[in-house]
Amino acid sequence: MNVEGSATARGVAELVLLAMLLVAVVRFGGGGEPVEGDIYGMWTGTHKNKAISLNFAYDGVCTITLVRLDNGSEETIKGNFMLDFSKDPIVLSIKNVPQLNHPLHTVVRFLSEDTIMVGYMAPRWRLRPVAFGAGNEFRLKRVKHPEGSS
Secondary structure, eight states, X not given: OOHHHHHHHHHHHXXXXXXXXXXXXXXXXXXXXXXXXXXXXXXXXXXXXXXXXEEEOTTSEEEEEEEETTTOOXXXXXXXXXXXXXXXXXXXXXXXXXXSSSOEEEEEEEEXXXXXXXXXXXXXXXXXXXXXXXSOOEEEEEEEOOTTOO
16 A cells, blocks of 8 residues: 555544544533433522422432521431433432332423423322423532542
8 A cells, every 4th residue: 555545544544533433422421412320419509498409329319408598497308219311301200208208209401511400399290390480490500420420
């Protein structure tokens, strides 16, 4: 093979490698649709005179902490969470909550990598919100990525 042919082959190989890299970035984390791994970590915000934090752990446990802003009283509940990314908005269910005699059901939407909107939490599946706009939703900001991630 001559020098010119070798340079052309190398250029084609570089283009193929770049195309593969672009496909991988778009498919596995270069933005686009949220995936399950995007929810993990600590999210905080305020709503109706309460500071709210949701911590989604890798073991499938969600810890919800509510602190009343007027008197500082705190309530914490934990349960196993499940997300259905095939729905729009994303459906979030928190079950096996020992502090309650019922599960919690709501919807979630990613507004950005570090901001989510959460609808009001209903005790029954059929009572959960199916869309945003009723005025009962709240925004949470990511304050802590889970350990082992960037």
